[in-house]
Amino acid sequence: MSTLLEVDNLRVTFPTRTGRIEAVRGVSFSLGRERLGIVGESGSGKSQTGRAIMGLTPAQAEVTAGKLAFDGIDLLAASPRDRRALRGKRIAMILQDPKYSLDPVMSIGRQIVETLRTHEKVGKAEARARALAMLEAVQIRDPARVFDLHPHEVSGGMGQRAMIAMMLIAGPEMMIADEPTSALDVTVQLEVLGILDRLVSERGMGLIFISHDLRLVSSFCDRVIVMYAGKVVEQLKASELGRAQHPYTRGLLNCMPKIGADRHPLPVLDRKPEWAA
Amino acid sequence: MTAALSVDRLEVVFDRFRALKGVSIEVQSGESFGLVGESGSGKSTLLRAIAGLAPAASGSITVNGKKLGTRRDKAFYREVQMVFQDPYGSLHPRQTVDRLLQEPLAIHGFADGEKRIQRALNEVGLGTGFRFRYSHQLSGGQRQRVAIARALILEPSILLLDEPTSALDASVQAEVLNLLEEIRRRRKLTFLMVSHDLAIITHMCERLMVMQNGEAVENLAASDLVKRHVTKDYTRNLLRASDGFVRTA
Numbered sequence: 408m409s410t411l412l413e414v415d416n417l418r419v420t421f422p423t424r425t426g427r428i429e430a431v432r433g434v435s436f437s438l439g440r441e442r443l444g445i446v447g448e449s450g451s452g453k454s455q456t457g458r459a460i461m462g463l464t465p466a467q468a469e470v471t472a473g474k475l476a477f478d479g480i481d482l483l484a485a486s487p488r489d490r491r492a493l494r495g496k497r498i499a500m501i502l503q504d505p506k507y508s509l510d511p512v513m514s515i516g517r518q519i520v521e522t523l524r525t526h527e528k529v530g531k532a533e534a535r536a537r538a539l540a541m542l543e544a545v546q547i548r549d550p551a552r553v554f555d556l557h558p559h560e561v562s563g564g565m566g567q568r569a570m571i572a573m574m575l576i577a578g579p580e581m582m583i584a585d586e587p588t589s590a591l592d593v594t595v596q597l598e599v600l601g602i603l604d605r606l607v608s609e610r611g612m613g614l615i616f617i618s619h620d621l622r623l624v625s626s627f628c629d630r631v632i633v634m635y636a637g638k639v640v641e642q643l644k645a646s647e648l649g650r651a652q653h654p655y656t657r658g659l660l661n662c663m664p665k666i667g668a669d670r671h672p673l674p675v676l677d678r679k680p681e682w683a684a
Numbered sequence: 685m686t687a688a689l690s691v692d693r694l695e696v697v698f699d700r701f702r703a704l705k706g707v708s709i710e711v712q713s714g715e716s717f718g719l720v721g722e723s724g725s726g727k728s729t730l731l732r733a734i735a736g737l738a739p740a741a742s743g744s745i746t747v748n749g750k751k752l753g754t755r756r757d758k759a760f761y762r763e764v765q766m767v768f769q770d771p772y773g774s775l776h777p778r779q780t781v782d783r784l785l786q787e788p789l790a791i792h793g794f795a796d797g798e799k800r801i802q803r804a805l806n807e808v809g810l811g812t813g814f815r816f817r818y819s820h821q822l823s824g825g826q827r828q829r830v831a832i833a834r835a836l837i838l839e840p841s842i843l844l845l846d847e848p849t850s851a852l853d854a855s856v857q858a859e860v861l862n863l864l865e866e867i868r869r870r871r872k873l874t875f876l877m878v879s880h881d882l883a884i885i886t887h888m889c890e891r892l893m894v895m896q897n898g899e900a901v902e903n904l905a906a907s908d909l910v911k912r913h914v915t916k917d918y919t920r921n922l923l924r925a926s927d928g929f930v931r932t933a
Contacts, residue, residue, distance in 0.1 A: 448853040449824070563723070592722035593880060593925040600929045619853060626928035662858035664887035666926065667910045672862035673887070676855035
């Protein structure tokens with residue numbers, strides 16, 4: 408398996424009035440053409456990890472790493488111009504809520520065409536045709552109609568499909584999906600995941616799936632990284648989640664109510680200071 | 685047994701959109717009743733209509749044997765209190781916890797405020813150390829505890845819970861759900877709880893109603909849902925969805 412992304416000892420630090428806050432503290436992993444899940448609770452550093460790879464860390468923060476390389480390109484040494492060329496073209500990112508991540512004053516079709524024409528030299532007519540084909544690929548029934556709609560005119564599930572279409576149109580090799588389905592209804596969630604799954608495997612892309620939902624991630628991904636307080640506490644195969652060793656992973660699995668499990672009260676996480684050490 | 689809360693053929697119309705199409709429920713005293721459905725199914729609207737936050741076009745709502753008019757009086761809010769979904773939006777950002785809890789007491793003219801505030805804060809597991817903090821100094825779980833304390837401070841008999849844990853992390857969700865169960869047991873409260881998560885509803889409630897497009901799909905006992913004794917396809921879909929992602933090869 409060829410390695411697409413290598414991350415070694417990644418750190419993201421935010422200067423604040425009360426001192427430096429380390430959001431990500433020495434995260435290392437590598438990604439091939441596979442589905443990797445990053446799971447953790449709010450503040451665990453999972454989103455900052457994704458953003459650092461993408462190059463979307465806020466300007467005041469400091470990103471350091473032993474190695475942060477995408478397909479052999481050193482991302483930390485790359486110029487902003489080179490990173491911009493990568494972003495959207497070879498590395499794409501899907502955000503949580505289409506209500507905020509799509510431009511509200513631009514029609515969905517125009518946004519998709521804009522992405523395509525930023526990265527490739529294509530004529531207007533061809534760009535339109537490709538955008539329509541892409542909308543069809545994400546199972547939007549009437550692509551021509553949706554092309555002209557604005558984001559506020561479509562449902563959350565439809566908006567997220569449009570987002571996926573926009574991210575995939577330039578044919579990226581790696582995709583970072585940060586809570587792509589958390590804002591959606593459970594039934595819609597599965598449809599969107601199904602589309603994402605099919606497109607990712609058809610195109611042989613590498614996927615980083617960031618989520619707080621351990622069970623969802625383990626049913627979707629090949630491998631799972633569990634983060635706590637900016638660190639990786641456990642890495643395991645998704646199929647072996649039941650055999651998780653770390654008390655945090657097990658606690659996280661246990662504390663969710665399950666249909667058919669009659670546990671009152673629910674077990675709660677007893678956070679140990681040494682987990683964050 | 686008397687019904688603590690009964691809703692009869694309730695209609696809610698916004699402009700020309702019918703958000704609730706003749707929905708009826710009956711919740712017995714001391715019972716925990718769940719409402720499940722996807723966004724737009726009308727489950728929150730039903731809760732808001734009971735609390736007087738959404739206009740009822742027709743139908744009736746009866747609380748503890750008393751039929752409600754279009755305006756809610758103070759006595760109603762002594763009996764029925766609500767906890768909202770987003771603890772970041774439901775607490776006043778420029779008021780301390782103490783001030784937030786004083787407000788309902790002042791409105792209802794309680795003299796023993798001091799004692800009640802201390803009791804409510806202890807009951808939700810925060811303790812009086814949190815009394816003079818602002819909500820931005822609290823975590824999501826702590827904020828939701830303050831919101832629960834505010835609901836409890838008038839000693840209501842019915843709590844309306846609108847997705848009380850969906851904005852919280854899984855581990856914090858477990859703590860808040862445990863707290864709610866404990867309070868219900870101790871105070872013999874009646875719960876009407878809305879959630880999109882079937883697992884939470886089966887965990888917290890004895891009976892539930894599945895809703896879609898402003899209508900009731902079916903009424904079930906939680907134990908039937910666990911045994912998957914459901915009659916409607918829509919409920920089956922929800923059940924399947926809550927099992928997680930299944931790859932179709």
